Amino acid sequence: MIRNNNTSLTASVISRHILRSIEDDPGLKVKNILSFVKENLKVDVSYKQAWYARRKAIELMFGSWEANFVELPQYLNVLVQSNPGTVVEWSHHLNSSDRVKTFKYVFWVFGRAIEVFHMCRPVICVDDTHLRGEYKGKLLVAVTQDANNKILPIAYAIVDEETISSWLWFMEQLRYNVALDRHSICVISDRHNGIIYTMAHFDY
Incomplete structure (x- = not known):
């Protein structure tokens, strides 16, 4: 040929x-x-x-991976400004030699999701998925069901790996920023070690 x-x-x-x-x-x-x-x-x-x-x-x-990564803080700031009540929390590595902060985790939840969650069943499902592309990592997600049995995404986090540390941090942010006044919440998961540890050592 x-x-x-x-x-x-x-x-x-x-x-x-x-x-x-x-x-x-x-x-x-x-x-x-x-x-x-x-x-x-x-x-x-x-x-x-x-x-x-x-x-x-x-x-x-x-745009390139590098440009989009650099713009992540600006993008999340716009989310906060455009969506009243939206919460964004960051966790950084701090390089002691040059005092430069390096992105480790970021958590966000829309203000409307916080409001609506208080009218939903006290049940959440948490899971993760792989991020594809040049910058590897995991997206952690928490969802629930509304009164019409529709899936309602609540909160998200970008982390480096699915570990005890990252799950504990995510669940802490979820508890304090979304579900603080819910006395008891049922958590459905795939029983990853990080989630099991969190449930055993954190008040849910």
Whole structure:
């Protein structure tokens, strides 16, 4: 089979052709980019070229990982200003040599979620999910059910790993910022060691 290769078709050029597709679907698969290039540009490119083109298109459309990470505090400040009652709590590593604070955990809960939770059943479900991309980590989430049996997200946290320390910190923030006046709450979980430890040593 004769392949129609075009060495001048760089990842940067391809990225500009797939911008609209990336905007519609940031999770666009590399194999779909290969098909798009073949059908529309009549050229065969390598998987590596298509992968880099996808990465460049995402950066052009949404910004780089570094830029988005740097803007996280500003983004959360806007959440607080735009949503009355919203709470954001940070935990940092402090580098003793240069006194620089390094992001460790961040917790947030919308003001409306705090208000609504007091009208929901005293039951929460907590779980985690992996964060994909250059900066690895975990997203911790707490949800409940409203009076119509609909799932209601309550609180979120970004942490480095799912550990006893991170779960204890998350559950402390949840207790003090959301459920302080609820005397007894049922917690449903996957029984991760961090959650079991927290439930055994914290008043829920």
